[in-house]
Amino acid sequence: xxxxxxxxxxxxxxxxxxxxxxxxxxxxxxxxxxxxxxxxxxxxxxxxxxxxxxxxxxxxxxxxxxxxxxxxxxxxxxxxxxxxxxxxxxxxxxxxxxxxxxxxxxxxxxxxxxxxxxxxxxxxxxxxxxxxxxxxxxxxxxxxxxxxxxxxxxx
Numbered sequence: 001x002x003x004x005x006x007x008x009x010x011x012x013x014x015x016x017x018x019x020x021x022x023x024x025x026x027x028x029x030x031x032x033x034x035x036x037x038x039x040x041x042x043x044x045x046x047x048x049x050x051x052x053x054x055x056x057x058x059x060x061x062x063x064x065x066x067x068x069x070x071x072x073x074x075x076x077x078x079x080x081x082x083x084x085x086x087x088x089x090x091x092x093x094x095x096x097x098x099x100x101x102x103x104x105x106x107x108x109x110x111x112x113x114x115x116x117x118x119x120x121x122x123x124x125x126x127x128x129x130x131x132x133x134x135x136x137x138x139x140x141x142x143x144x145x146x147x148x149x150x151x152x153x154x155x
Contacts, residue, residue, distance in 0.1 A: 001131070002102035004047055004067070010100045011069050012045045018094035019043060022087065027072060036120060040082055041075035043091060048126060052133075061135035062148065066128050068109065071095070073123045084121040091125050103129040104152055 002010075008026070015024040023038040027046030036042055046069070053064035071091050075084035088111065097105045106127045114122035134148045 001134070002100065004050075007067060007100045007103065007129075007131075008045060008047050008069060011071070011095070014098060015043050015045065015071070015091070015094055019087075019090055021082075027070075036074055036076070039076070041073065041077075041084070041087060041120075043087070044072040044074060046070050046072070063133045065131045065133050067103065067131060068126055068128045069106075071125045071127070072114070073121075073125065075121050076119060078116075078121045084123055088123055088125060095125075095127050100129055103131045105129065 012024055012026060015022075022040060023036075023042040025042060025044055027044040028034040034044075048068040048070045050068065051066045053066075055061050055063040073084055073087045073091060075082075075087055077083035079085055092108060092111075095106050096108055099105050106129045109126040109128050111125050112123065114124060116122070132148065
């Protein structure tokens with residue numbers, strides 16, 4: 001099962017592959033100190049949190065996890081080719097229905113305008129995917145679960 005960091009890293013790598021003309025980075029640990037050094041803009045990827053479904057105990061425990069990842073678009077230009085609005089389209093195209101490791105396909109959740117500061121236009125794109133958590137502990141009989149099958153629901 002992929003860790004949260006592996007999932008976020010996969011999103012960073014996917015955006016780097018699909019958007020080589022922009023800087024693609026992890027969201028900064030000190031956002032107030034972030035400086036955009038790229039001439040056009042950057043895509044900043046962060047883990048926004050998870051929601052969990054009810055746990056099912058059928059000899060082993062399984063629980064659905066909905067993981068949310070946010071891409072913050074920071075661009076020097078708002079409109080036109082290579083601007084923030086154009087970058088939003090590119091992020092959607094790169095991530096919609098793409099499958100991170102050990103997850104179902106990404107779905108787009110929300111998109112919004114954060115504002116403009118010192119000539120930098122900022123938007124966010126929230127996307128989510130589902131993963132299945134499975135208890136790795138041995139049950140009372142001493143049999144360890146080694147394989148779990150998951151059926152994908154239609155998006």
